[in-house]
Amino acid sequence: MIIGIGTDIIEIERIARSAEQYGDRFTKRIFTETEIEYCEQFKDKKALHYAARFAAKEAFSKAIGTGITEGFKFKEIGIRNEENGKPNVELLGGLKEKWGDCLVHVSLSHTEGNAVAYVVLER
Numbered sequence: 001m002i003i004g005i006g007t008d009i010i011e012i013e014r015i016a017r018s019a020e021q022y023g024d025r026f027t028k029r030i031f032t033e034t035e036i037e038y039c040e041q042f043k044d045k046k047a048l049h050y051a052a053r054f055a056a057k058e059a060f061s062k063a064i065g066t067g068i069t070e071g072f073k074f075k076e077i078g079i080r081n082e083e084n085g086k087p088n089v090e091l092l093g094g095l096k097e098k099w100g101d102c103l104v105h106v107s108l109s110h111t112e113g114n115a116v117a118y119v120v121l122e123r
Contacts, residue, residue, distance in 0.1 A: 003102070004121035006062030008055040009114055015054055016047035030054065032078040032092070048115060052108040053079045055117035059106070060089065063119040064099060079106065089119070 018026045027036055031053060039049040057077045061067050078090040089104040103122040110116065 001123055002120060003123050004063035004065060004119075006059040006064075006119045006121075007117065008058035008062065009116040010051050010055045010058070012048050012051040012110065012113055012115055015051040015115075019047060019050065030057075030074045032075055032090075034078055034080060034090075038081065048110055051115035052110055052117060055115050056087070056089065056106050056108060056119065059117040059119040060104070060121075063104075063121045079108075 027039075027050070031039070031050065035050075035053050039046045039053070042049055054074075056079050057074050058068065060077050061069075061072055066072060073093065073095070076091065076093040076095040078092060080088050080090055082088060087106050087108050089106050091100055091104070099121070101123065105120040105122070107118045108115070
């Protein structure tokens with residue numbers, strides 16, 4: 001049964017500016033080590049990949065009905081890619097405890113200027 005859906009769109013330039021302005025402080029506060037390793041391999045396009053993952057975290061927060069609120073930890077949601085490129089959501093910490101029994105579907109896409117994510121939560 002579907003218990004939640006969420007979507008988010010973000011300007012890639014917004015993530016690029018934050019990463020440029022705050023450097024590692026920004027990426028290490030928002031993204032897991034696995035996400036950072038994945039995104040950094042793309043050199044000129046890393047902001048695009050960071051933006052898609054940021055959008056997925058926001059979309060998940062909407063699917064669970066809280067949005068980004070106090071106590072919501074970005075690093076408790078990780079996006080991993082299968083060998084064929086399909087993204088998967090990995091829940092960690094408190095989010096895993098509360099939502100780990102759910103099946104989480106995620107779809108990511110982008111244009112030159114925007115990244116979008118769509119999340120469906122099933123139980």
